[in-house]
Amino acid sequence: MPQVRGKDHGVTRKLVRPAGRPNASQPLDETSKQIIEQLQEDGRRPYAAIGKAVGLSEAAVRQRVQRLLDHGVMQIVAVTDPLQVGFTRQAMIGVTVDGEIESVADELSAMTEVDYVVVTAGSFDLLVEVVCEDDDHLLELVSRRIRALSGVRTTETFVYLKLRKQLYNWGTR
Amino acid sequence: MPQVRGKDHGVTRKLVRPAGRPNASQPLDETSKQIIEQLQEDGRRPYAAIGKAVGLSEAAVRQRVQRLLDHGVMQIVAVTDPLQVGFTRQAMIGVTVDGEIESVADELSAMTEVDYVVVTAGSFDLLVEVVCEDDDHLLELVSRRIRALSGVRTTETFVYLKLRKQLYNWGTR
């Protein structure tokens, strides 16, 4: 399966847990894990088929899926291959920050080219994945916009040459 | 929305395009982009509802979705929040390699804790994202198994402190 990694463009999905969302925090039982595995293979698999596979009624599967979605344990979404939709250049950018890391992270998160921001321990304070249309776009993004942010001390760009593995199915073993 | 990033655990989904998969390579038209946007919000949204939103019949939407899936332009999958399913430690690992980068990439890709492998240009040859149950697990993985791979020269680990943004919806603007 070709690469499938998020780029912003479109509806923004923030990591902040929406207010009012119930927090599960209970370890998943075997059955829920099996259901998730089924949906990791095919997010539109019918509930009845899932039920057959995990030994549950259709309705029971439906309720469990709804609960998993409500609690934010999983989401079911389309993921696309950036190379097939006109974005030819991806990169990871390691950023070091002076001062407030969080505020820099916020500004980076707000950029449409940025699909991934994580605060890290190590020689970078932030790792930022970006998806660009081409090298010019990437250059403009890094040199004009990211390095221009106040608080950004250094950046190091790792241009993607080849994506080798990209999985969405975890947490279930 | 909480973080949602792939960890292996479970069915393996390789990036290699399955043989016989038709290669689209035609730029997406506006309608397909709109359909993808709909499915990025909710991967199980009914075809009829999507049709209403984009101005197509239910059957036409279904056919287009099938085509997008067949061509590997997108997939519809469940993605889970590792923190909610018992994995408390994520990290990015920068790897430098002696010799064949691809073979090291293959071996890393085969590890269940590894959910992301990319060949990069820059001071690392590979970037590898891992999802571990705890710090002990991460330590064991890095020091006993990754550094032990022949061809691995150096590794640098960036432990995730906080995931700030994670998007799956791209390519559509």
Next chain:
DNA sequence: ACTGAAAACCAAGATTT
């Protein structure tokens, strides 16, 4: 588990390019 309602599926036939 049962049931009405909704959605998905299928096969032609129509339309567009």
Next chain:
DNA sequence: AAATCTTGGTTTTCAGT
């Protein structure tokens, strides 16, 4: 001619009781 969309009828799934 090929690809894409629509229509109508049928089967399956869904959601609430």
